[in-house]
Amino acid sequence: MVHKGYKSVHPILKMWKSFQEKSIIRRHYLLSNVLISLFMYIHHYWSHTKAKNIPSTVKLRSVFYEYALNCNRVLDIGCACGEVCSQLASAGFDVIGVDVNQEALKHAFLSSKEQLYVKSPYYLKADAEDLPFANQTFDIAIMQAFLTTIPTKDSRTKIMREAWRVLKQGGYLYLADFGQTWHSKIYRERYINDLSITKEEGSIIAYDQETGETAYIAHHFTEKELVFLLVENGFEIEFFSSEEFRTRTANMVNGYIFVGKKVGKFINV
Numbered sequence: 001m002v003h004k005g006y007k008s009v010h011p012i013l014k015m016w017k018s019f020q021e022k023s024i025i026r027r028h029y030l031l032s033n034v035l036i037s038l039f040m041y042i043h044h045y046w047s048h049t050k051a052k053n054i055p056s057t058v059k060l061r062s063v064f065y066e067y068a069l070n071c072n073r074v075l076d077i078g079c080a081c082g083e084v085c086s087q088l089a090s091a092g093f094d095v096i097g098v099d100v101n102q103e104a105l106k107h108a109f110l111s112s113k114e115q116l117y118v119k120s121p122y123y124l125k126a127d128a129e130d131l132p133f134a135n136q137t138f139d140i141a142i143m144q145a146f147l148t149t150i151p152t153k154d155s156r157t158k159i160m161r162e163a164w165r166v167l168k169q170g171g172y173l174y175l176a177d178f179g180q181t182w183h184s185k186i187y188r189e190r191y192i193n194d195l196s197i198t199k200e201e202g203s204i205i206a207y208d209q210e211t212g213e214t215a216y217i218a219h220h221f222t223e224k225e226l227v228f229l230l231v232e233n234g235f236e237i238e239f240f241s242s243e244e245f246r247t248r249t250a251n252m253v254n255g256y257i258f259v260g261k262k263v264g265k266f267i268n269v
């Protein structure tokens with residue numbers, strides 16, 4: 001007997017529906033596993049890749065020196081092989097560079113031994129999400145082509161808060177990074193095609209130039225994203241400019257330069 005309002009479903013149809021549901025769950029499960037592995041791989045990528053594979057195409061703009069005029073202690077976050085640290089140490093600053101890549105830091109250290117500085121730059125292996133410095137240690141911090149390598153919003157926020165914590169009251173953060181470049185066909189297609197994997201608009205998958213294997217995710221920012229990353233994490237914007245930056249593959253993309261000033265009272269959280 002069939003009750004009113006109840007539609008009998010053919011057993012084969014039932015089996016098919018249950019198979020479909022399971023395969024959707026399975027697909028989600030597989031996709032989330034792929035994403036988790038990808039993010040873990042990326043974290044591993046930066047700490048384990050050869051120093052020669054670390055891109056370094058953006059140059060420190062002269063506006064940095066305007067804000068650094070009365071600054072002494074400088075922190076370069078994601079310093080790689082120490083190019084910027086070396087430049088600043090030569091200009092007389094007291095510089096510390098941090099990076100997760102031990103080989104890059106070794107290169108930085110060895111090349112600093114060949115230079116004659118008043119005070120040599122100091123290099124330390126550290127994760128920008130958890131900096132091994134006391135509150136209010138530095139006058140100015142640098143993040144140059146660094147946040148682009150951080151693939152999640154959560155991590156970027158943690159990093160901004162750490163930079164805020166280690167800066168002195170009124171200290172500056174010089175931030176230069178890649179901007180989304182939708183007018184370029186190459187980048188437009190990559191933003192669209194890679195979205196199913198990266199799950200963030202403006203992110204692209206970067207490949208190893210020798211092996212062609214997946215290397216890391218690079219995020220290209222909107223101006224608004226960087227503005228909010230700064231102002232929501234305790235910085236007021238003192239300087240902004242938009243210029244073209246060269247990528248490691250020699251393409252020209254939008255680039256943004258900000259100088260943020262640490263504002264607000266320090267709350268030890």
Ligand SMILES: C[S@@+](CC[C@H](N)C(=O)[O-])C[C@H]1O[C@@H](n2cnc3c(N)ncnc32)[C@H](O)[C@@H]1O
Nearest residue numbers: 046056078079080099100101127128144145146
């Ligand atoms: C694209 S390179 C930029 C290097 C340099 N700042 C420049 O302007 O050429 C990014 C650097 O950030 C480092 N890095 C990535 N994630 C990091 C993290 N969580 N903490 C510290 N350094 C990190 C990488 O190892 C790499 O050396």
